[in-house]
Amino acid sequence: MNWRDQTVFVTGATGFIGGRVCERMMQAGVPKIRALVHGMHRAARIARLPVELCPGDLQEPESLKNALGDAKVVIHCGLGPASTIVRGTENMLAVALDAGVQRFIHVSTAAVYGITPPPGSENEDAPVRRTGDPYCDNKAAAEKIVLDYGKRGLPVVILRPSIVWGPYSAWNTRLMEDLRAGHVAFVAGGKGACNTTYVDNLVDAMVLGLENEGALGQTFFITDGERISWGDFIGAHAALLNPAPAVAEVSQAEIDASRGDRSGLLMGSVKATARLARSKEFRQMLTQIPVTDVAMKKAWNWVGSLPPQKRDKLRARFGVRCPKPAAANVKFIPDEVTVATQNATVFFSIDKARKVLGYEPRIRFLEGMRLVEQWLRFAAYL
Amino acid sequence: MTRPIRLAILGCGAITRNEHVPSVIAHPGVELVALVDAEPSRAQTIIQNRGLTSKAIADFREVFGRVDAVINALPNHIHASSNQECLRAGLHILCEKPLAITSTDAKACADLAEEKGLVLAVGMNRRFTASHPLLKLVMNEGLLGTIQSSDFQYGGAFDWRSATGFYFDRAKAGGGVLVDFGVHMLDSVLDSFGPITAFDYQDDDWGSGVEANLLLDVKHSGRYGDVPGHLRISRTFALRNSLLVQGSVATAEISAENTEVVVIHRKIAGAAVSQTLQFENFPGTTSYGRQLDDFISSIVTHSKPEVDGRQAIQTLELVESCYAHKRRIPEPWAELTPARSGAGA
Numbered sequence: 001m002n003w004r005d006q007t008v009f010v011t012g013a014t015g016f017i018g019g020r021v022c023e024r025m026m027q028a029g030v031p032k033i034r035a036l037v038h039g040m041h042r043a044a045r046i047a048r049l050p051v052e053l054c055p056g057d058l059q060e061p062e063s064l065k066n067a068l069g070d071a072k073v074v075i076h077c078g079l080g081p082a083s084t085i086v087r088g089t090e091n092m093l094a095v096a097l098d099a100g101v102q103r104f105i106h107v108s109t110a111a112v113y114g115i116t117p118p119p120g121s122e123n124e125d126a127p128v129r130r131t132g133d134p135y136c137d138n139k140a141a142a143e144k145i146v147l148d149y150g151k152r153g154l155p156v157v158i159l160r161p162s163i164v165w166g167p168y169s170a171w172n173t174r175l176m177e178d179l180r181a182g183h184v185a186f187v188a189g190g191k192g193a194c195n196t197t198y199v200d201n202l203v204d205a206m207v208l209g210l211e212n213e214g215a216l217g218q219t220f221f222i223t224d225g226e227r228i229s230w231g232d233f234i235g236a237h238a239a240l241l242n243p244a245p246a247v248a249e250v251s252q253a254e255i256d257a258s259r260g261d262r263s264g265l266l267m268g269s270v271k272a273t274a275r276l277a278r279s280k281e282f283r284q285m286l287t288q289i290p291v292t293d294v295a296m297k298k299a300w301n302w303v304g305s306l307p308p309q310k311r312d313k314l315r316a317r318f319g320v321r322c323p324k325p326a327a328a329n330v331k332f333i334p335d336e337v338t339v340a341t342q343n344a345t346v347f348f349s350i351d352k353a354r355k356v357l358g359y360e361p362r363i364r365f366l367e368g369m370r371l372v373e374q375w376l377r378f379a380a381y382l
Numbered sequence: 383m384t385r386p387i388r389l390a391i392l393g394c395g396a397i398t399r400n401e402h403v404p405s406v407i408a409h410p411g412v413e414l415v416a417l418v419d420a421e422p423s424r425a426q427t428i429i430q431n432r433g434l435t436s437k438a439i440a441d442f443r444e445v446f447g448r449v450d451a452v453i454n455a456l457p458n459h460i461h462a463s464s465n466q467e468c469l470r471a472g473l474h475i476l477c478e479k480p481l482a483i484t485s486t487d488a489k490a491c492a493d494l495a496e497e498k499g500l501v502l503a504v505g506m507n508r509r510f511t512a513s514h515p516l517l518k519l520v521m522n523e524g525l526l527g528t529i530q531s532s533d534f535q536y537g538g539a540f541d542w543r544s545a546t547g548f549y550f551d552r553a554k555a556g557g558g559v560l561v562d563f564g565v566h567m568l569d570s571v572l573d574s575f576g577p578i579t580a581f582d583y584q585d586d587d588w589g590s591g592v593e594a595n596l597l598l599d600v601k602h603s604g605r606y607g608d609v610p611g612h613l614r615i616s617r618t619f620a621l622r623n624s625l626l627v628q629g630s631v632a633t634a635e636i637s638a639e640n641t642e643v644v645v646i647h648r649k650i651a652g653a654a655v656s657q658t659l660q661f662e663n664f665p666g667t668t669s670y671g672r673q674l675d676d677f678i679s680s681i682v683t684h685s686k687p688e689v690d691g692r693q694a695i696q697t698l699e700l701v702e703s704c705y706a707h708k709r710r711i712p713e714p715w716a717e718l719t720p721a722r723s724g725a726g727a
Contacts, residue, residue: 042540
């Protein structure tokens with residue numbers, strides 16, 4: 001099968017990775033790209049391309065059949081809320097198997113080893129463990145199902161990128177926003193393993209997965225192959241701002257001390273409820289109820305119309321992405337997920353991808369930052 | 383007392399649900415007879431949610447003879463044909479922008495309305511924000527000095543929950559962000575600074591898609607002489623979201639956050655100061671409400687609406703010229719050099 005002659009079906013096409021996949025498929029000259037679109041209002045980026053926007057929902061197999069059409073190549077970047085990852089992936093696999101799909105690229109994540117991967121997880125054969133994090137655990141469970149379908153005859157390839165960055169990535173845009181707001185700190189002296197995966201390197205790996213028979217049924221870490229630390233990554237973004245903000249280091253003792261006030265059954269429950277209400281997953285569930293969808297939209301519009309200072313104050317009060325206001329005399333302490341992410345010590349090996357796929361990262365870190373800077377300027381972040 | 387204008391709204395998507403229905407309900411001179419949508423459940427949902435006695439109808443032709451006027455909020459590609467059918471049936475029309483997806487079709491609508499002596503108003507609600515006439519007043523009275531340039535930026539992540547998703551289909555929408563939101567901005571600057579006599583247009587359509595970003599440099603030649611202007615619109619990125627008008631002594635700003643005021647920025651003895659201007663008495667509460675009131679008044683008094691078909695033609699001709707002479711916005715981050723390995727996609 002030459003994938004360049006095939007209709008390519010992309011799930012998660014309205015997202016950052018899927019959007020870039022559509023662009024690259026078009027640049028590669030595939031005859032037709034079918035994009036699964038759950039929320040049509042999110043399709044502005046890919047609607048610029050000659051892509052067929054196919055309405056559908058990973059939770060609704062019938063819609064996937066219609067959306068897949070005659071495609072024989074599936075690139076599965078789709079996600080949805082954490083609790084629906086497994087079912088959505090299984091639905092897509094079942095429809096693909098029935099339709100005789102000839103290649104199924106599953107975009108997994110290195111986070112199947114948790115947000116702070118344990119030592120020994122450098123290579124793909126390290127056993128996957130449950131971590132308690134819904135995203136990590138569900139992505140790990142989805143991998144198992146993908147491999148099961150591989151054994152049933154669906155030609156599958158699993159890719160495990162890590163910190164996928166590049167134009168449109170929230171890793172870049174949120175970091176810029178947080179740097180401006182003073183909501184960034186170095187954890188572990190900024191020495192933690194960042195494991196960057198430039199989005200085009202990931203797409204290169206997808207293409208190699210489509211072309212390489214030896215990849216079938218295999219799992220590959222995909223990173224940029226450089227030992228980029230969080231200090232490097234954050235520092236490179238801070239340097240884009242003028243003046244470059246000073247990023248403070250926070251010690252584990254300071255982090256522990258800031259968490260100390262969370263003890264107590266009542267306060268713990270209140271804060272846990274607030275965290276639930278703020279979670280993306282919960283908000284997505286609320287949007288399915290028409291009246292709350294309308295109310296939330298009005299509320300967000302109202303918040304969006306506030307002057308930046310008031311907006312930040314309100315967000316800080318409700319803990320939305322800025323747990324502590326960055327007053328001049330108050331040290332910013334990152335949230336638990338950020339701390340865990342920056343505490344990573346494992347650099348994933350791409351030896352297997354190099355050997356089996358012939359993968360070699362095309363975009364090195366400095367080149368990636370150059371491209372990201374160009375894009376950030378165009379996108380009015382700089 | 384004259385009887386209310388009997389009205390039907392064609393198309394029950396987001397704009398009808400969020401703006402037109404509330405405006406119509408609040409207007410004392412209008413009776414909402416029917417809501418029309420090819421998917422009648424959409425009309426029925428609005429009727430139930432609002433507790434209306436209006437009828438839910440699937441085919442707009444069924445309102446002929448039962449109403450005096452319609453608000454046409456159907457998808458763009460059927461504006462022209464439905465407008466002409468309604469005009470032939472003797473109905474006044476307030477048509478959502480764009481009036482049609484080609485200037486030729488828009489002209490056919492405008493000609494027919496004039497021939498029939500009917501009101502054909504075009505939904506440019508931003509004309510009915512208080513800041514629009516206030517800015518014109520500020521410029522006319524010389525508060526800015528000589529008008530030197532304008533810079534209009536509007537952008538944010540697209541979040542319009544269209545019922546049909548036609549926005550992303552070039553054949554149905556007529557284009558992308560230029561024909562969608564851009565016509566509002568073009569209408570504003572044309573009305574404020576006069577005709578555009580030169581332009582340079584770029585967008586990010588990769589070919590047979592619809593653009594999400596555009597950059598437009600223009601030269602107006604109007605009552606303020608030659609005034610250069612820059613417009614930037616985005617469906618993907620948050621922008622400054624304001625119109626800045628640079629004058630020789632001060633700069634005026636209309637912000638999307640508050641379209642009822644004009645802020646004047648200037649320097650006094652080297653110190654930057656700003657002053658917020660607003661009308662003490664400006665009728666109505668929303669731009670859609672004022673737009674509806676203008677439409678109804680035009681019907682009752684047999685006068686021209688604020689934005690008529692002729693003005694819409696001028697805007698659409700400019701849109702067509704932009705598309706005909708467009709250049710692609712450079713996206714160097716998206717154009718990769720060939721891969722070192724075999725992954726040359």
